[in-house]
Amino acid sequence: MLKPSNNKLIEILLSNKKLLIFIILMSVFRSAVADWYSVPTGSMQPTIQVGDRIVVNKMAYDLRLPFTDITLLALNTPRRGEIVVFESKAADLRLIKRIVGLPGDVVAMNNEVIEINGLALSYSPSSKSTLSADSASVTVTIEKLANIKHQINIDNTASNRLSSFGPITVPAGHYLVLGDNRRHSADSRVYGFVPHKELRGKATAVAFSVDYNNFYLPRAKRFFKDIYGI
Numbered sequence: 001m002l003k004p005s006n007n008k009l010i011e012i013l014l015s016n017k018k019l020l021i022f023i024i025l026m027s028v029f030r031s032a033v034a035d036w037y038s039v040p041t042g043s044m045q046p047t048i049q050v051g052d053r054i055v056v057n058k059m060a061y062d063l064r065l066p067f068t069d070i071t072l073l074a075l076n077t078p079r080r081g082e083i084v085v086f087e088s089k090a091a092d093l094r095l096i097k098r099i100v101g102l103p104g105d106v107v108a109m110n111n112e113v114i115e116i117n118g119l120a121l122s123y124s125p126s127s128k129s130t131l132s133a134d135s136a137s138v139t140v141t142i143e144k145l146a147n148i149k150h151q152i153n154i155d156n157t158a159s160n161r162l163s164s165f166g167p168i169t170v171p172a173g174h175y176l177v178l179g180d181n182r183r184h185s186a187d188s189r190v191y192g193f194v195p196h197k198e199l200r201g202k203a204t205a206v207a208f209s210v211d212y213n214n215f216y217l218p219r220a221k222r223f224f225k226d227i228y229g230i
Contacts, residue, residue: 081148101176
């Protein structure tokens with residue numbers, strides 16, 4: 001025989017079953033299909049700004065069992081230039097960076113210029129102003145990675161100790177990732193290669209953005225902004 005307290009709990013659950021079903025389905029959706037993440041640092045400037053809420057497609061590469069890291073089905077593999085969110089065991093943080101090197105690639109960087117398999121990437125000056133490039137000390141350059149053109153920041157006043165490396169070979173099942181704010185990003189140059197199992201999805205767009213330095217007011221120009229367009 002159920003106690004009165006248990007009867008009351010069941011009544012509450014039954015009277016709110018639609019809400020409970022919605023919460024469960026939304027939780028499953030955010031766990032396995034799509035979600036958004038806030039960006040607390042400027043390591044991906046100028047592409048992604050501090051305060052952006054980034055939409056992430058969690059089914060871009062793998063179908064996972066909801067609320068777990070168990071992969072049910074491999075759907076795709078990352079491509080050079082794509083921005084990914086991953087749970088870095090090495091950094092003990094959730095990070096967002098750009099895929100530069102794929103498994104088997106030989107990657108080097110010489111004074112900010114990336115070479116992949118012996119071929120240097122294409123670079124050109126950027127005429128667009130950005131939220132991060134408000135000083136003459138910051139050089140904004142357009143980098144072409146595969147078929148994706150994107151802007152990168154080079155802060156000429158910051159240390160250049162990570163501006164050159166390699167050549168190094170990306171091991172099987174791993175990726176080399178970099179932040180677009182090259183001298184202000186802790187990425188594969190610090191934490192090493194990213195295992196595929198740590199990937200949580202592909203970043204696709206800015207859902208909305210708030211300005212932490214202006215009373216958390218929304219940035220109107222960044223609503224639903226494509227992060228793959230210059």
